[in-house]
Amino acid sequence: MTSNHDDQEYYLAQLEQERHTIDNLDAVLVHTLAERFRCTQRVGRLKAEAKLPPADPQREARQVQRLRAKAEESGLDPEFAEKFLNFIIKEVIHHHEAIRKEQQN
Numbered sequence: 001m002t003s004n005h006d007d008q009e010y011y012l013a014q015l016e017q018e019r020h021t022i023d024n025l026d027a028v029l030v031h032t033l034a035e036r037f038r039c040t041q042r043v044g045r046l047k048a049e050a051k052l053p054p055a056d057p058q059r060e061a062r063q064v065q066r067l068r069a070k071a072e073e074s075g076l077d078p079e080f081a082e083k084f085l086n087f088i089i090k091e092v093i094h095h096h097e098a099i100r101k102e103q104q105n
């Protein structure tokens, strides 16, 4: 009984420690994404001023290859890395289209 109770405390302490690390990493992810979107907003304004299209499929393909390789190196599923990057890029392109429309008005 006592040993079960002790085990439970041990597991709960481990769980709390791991969740603390997850919280820190989630904060890093949010800060990193915020910086990336600040940067892509600047790119969107530059492209609108230069009359370049919002999407650049060749750049996207290079980014996907680069990220897939990095994912493999670090033990992350490259399929997941690609899906995640495409999800972000889709949002960026929406922003760039909105910037372009604003500039046209």
Ligand SMILES: C=C(O[C@@H]1C=C(C(=O)O)C=C[C@H]1O)C(=O)O
Pocket: 040, 043, 054, 055, 056, 057, 059, 060, 063, 088, 089, 092, 093, 096
């Ligand atoms: C940010 C850009 O705009 C778009 C978004 C990209 C991205 O989020 O990585 C990449 C290519 C473009 O489709 C860019 O052209 O660099």
